[in-house]
Amino acid sequence: MLRLFPIALLAIFPCLLSSATAAEKQLPNIVMILTDDQGWGDLSIQGNTNLSTPNIDQLANDGARFDWFYVCHLCAPTRAEMLTGRFYARTGVRGVSTGQERLNLDEKTLAQYLKEAGYATAAFGKWHNGMQFPYHPNARGFDEYYGFCSGHWGHYFSPELDHNNTLVRGDGYVTDDFTNKAMQFIEKNKDNPFFCYVPYCTPHSPMQVPDQFYDKFADADPAMKNRDPEKEQLGMTRAALAMCENIDWNVGRILKKLDELNLAENTIVIYFSDNGPNSFRWNGNMKGRKGSIDEGGTRVPCFVRWPAQIKPNTRIGKTAGAVDLLPTLLDCAGIEVEYAKPIDGRSVKPLLTGNWERWQDRPIIAVRNKEISVRTQTSRLDSKGHLYNILKDVGQREDISGTNPTMVKRMQAVADKFRSEVQESYFAKDDRPFTVGYTKNTPLPARDGNGHGGIERSARAPNCSYFTNWKTTDGRVTWDVEVGEPGEYEAVVYYTCPKENVGVEIQAELLGQKTSATVTEVHNPESYGPEHDRFDRGSESPVKDFKPLSLGTLKLEKGRGTLTLSALKIPGEGAIEVRYVWLNRK
Incomplete structure (x- = not known):
């Protein structure tokens, strides 16, 4: 918790007030950009020559780049893990619609912790963890909310949206609109610490994007294809690539705004995606896509820029995930908290700042329905008991379980223990009204x-x-x-x-x-x-x-x-x- 000076002490030493105020101003701003259905391979920095994403590439080069960053197989679960620092199967989230996407009310969110520490908080985009109060983002720590609370939206040009629980009409293409609102919030709060969460809803379907981005791809035959090219739908790939270039343009606008306001030095900018790609397109030879709990469904890009603390071109080879973002950001901000519930994530600030000598590896859990997969620093045990050395076989083509029975037993024990822990929170019937x-x-x-x-x-x-x-x-x-x-x-x-x-x-x-x-x-x-x-x-x-x-x-x-x-x-x-x-x- 932030330490507050007693009033009596301030009366005796008024200089402490100005010092405390100055210290508060040093809290880093946080801008979190989350994309929807963008795969690990949907960026040119990953080696994809089918598109160009210079702004996101520069963001990665200016800070830290995670080589092995993991989220969930679908949208709402990843959001739950980021917000709580807990594996989603513990949080009440079971799916993506009909109420299964709701984050339990006894879970405390990153926004709530930051708001208590004095941050202005806002979210602009797709929420997907509950619509009705007290599940609504305005009740989960966000002072301002502009977007939609569902997982899908049927139209991306000036659609009906939710602004602080009131229906409004959007203004233009949704990704551009969310960015405009985010920049307005940043400018409004430039003199105070802020948490600006920008969960874009693209390149999730419907595959809609303005002409100025689509025209480049309208007749394109991408040179880099999915590992199973017969499964790739060319029209879907073209649209997704155009939508990703639109995202890149909007990320560039946010970064430029931070520069213009002289905020970049002490602003943490995080960029990641919520699951694997929503179609079979180039994704670094990985197995699976959105919906899968293999590498291709759960490994995504993640970049963190913080010029005041993170050196450019930092490469992080340790595994990390969405569950780590809450403890990491609180640690970076120097906010000490007593967590409302035990968390699964851990602060990766030591990895970001180069102090990782004593880093201890740990497993990351992926869950889909009754299936559980376990990822360690080197390997993945899939839900069928197959074992793969991911560092040598990212495509999961060679099952090595037969020659590594001890490792299989150890990783299966992790899966079994987790299954027993979430028996009531995840596998039981959801009876919430x-x-x-x-x-x-x-x-x-x-x-x-x-x-x-x-x-x-x-x-x-x-x-x-x-x-x-x-x-x-x-x-x-x-x-x-x-x-x-x-x-x-x-x-x-x-x-x-x-x-x-x-x-x-x-x-x-x-x-x-x-x-x-x-x-x-x-x-x-x-x-x-x-x-x-x-x-x-x-x-x-x-x-x-x-x-x-x-x-x-x-x-x-x-x-x-x-x-x-x-x-x-x-x-x-x-x-x-x-x-x-x-x-x-x-």
Whole structure:
């Protein structure tokens, strides 16, 4: 914890106040840039000649470059590990949607520790660890939040976004927009220590990018291909490379802003990705891609620049991972804390600053469903019991388990011990309801609900989907919720309705209370999004602009129940499409 001088002592020695203030000003600023679905090989500094990323390459050369940095196989788990310093299977995060992405409320985040130490904190981009308060980033230590809380988003040009739990319209291409907001935050807080977290949502699908970046790749035949070239989808690779060059341009803008404000010397800049690449493209001959717990799914780039402390061209050959970022940054800032829970990460500041003589190697765990893989400094034991010497065989082509039974036994014991430790937190059924009333306004998106009676989501991936195909009064939409504060709540449904279905009466019911309203206005916009795709979006939903309709007020007590939307009357051929219900406490 930061040491504070007693008031009486300051009264006797007022010079101590100025000294303390000066010391506080020496806290390093922190800018953390996290990309989404960018592989280890998606940068020119890794030897990929298919693209050029000069700004990120320079960032790496100006500071420390981790040769072996590990995250999780998917987005939300990596975010949980970075935020808590704990392997995600301990944190309540089990998946990437329908509530499984939520970080348990008894976990304390990096942003909370830094905020307590006097940092201004903000996040601009994809959160993906819970939407409803108290899971929302504004409740997890971030003073300001601008982005989206889901794992997927269906459109990247001026989309609907969340600004401090209020729906707003974005301004331009999302990666550019998030960068603009981050630079504004940096400038606003230039005289105080700040933590600026920039979790970009690219190159995650949908594969959308402005022409000025895509044109270079529109007809390109990349020279460097995936190790299994028959699996590579050329159109996907072209789009991903263009999106990575856009990221590089935006990273350059942030670095330039730090220079302009004379902040670069004492600002820690971290750059890494959340999992392996989202398609089969060049990735240094590694096995697997996003979703895999082999090298190709979990090894990512990580660069750390801090001119005041880290020498240029520092190469780190020791294994490290997302779980190490929380203790490392607190250590770099000189912030001593008592951790809310035991952490798995450790400070890698000694590696960054060259004091690593007594560094002790340790295993890094990767988990996917019931599979566990263990990575040591030299080797990986995969989930099937195969052993590989990664330093000699990064492609995991030669199983050496038969000639190294002692090592297999030792690494399997690590996996078995971890499995027993997370039996309840990860392997048990997730029975958490969605929380309502912990702040004034609570969104309940289609992603978190269930359709019945023929009602279905607009796409297989739930994150930015909406409910459609509501044809009869047998249909209903439900959410499992817990009301945290009693009171009167206005129920607002975000809907579309064609002319022939006007007159449908929609009811909201929760904890024995009911309220309803009749749809009197046509709102039937076309869906959009796919027309901007550079490659088939697969399971991503298109988007629509939905209209709010107040259904009236529910007087609710505290408690758990099922929020149900039903159609009391359908005079036409169907009811409505539903994107959200918001419960707004009066």
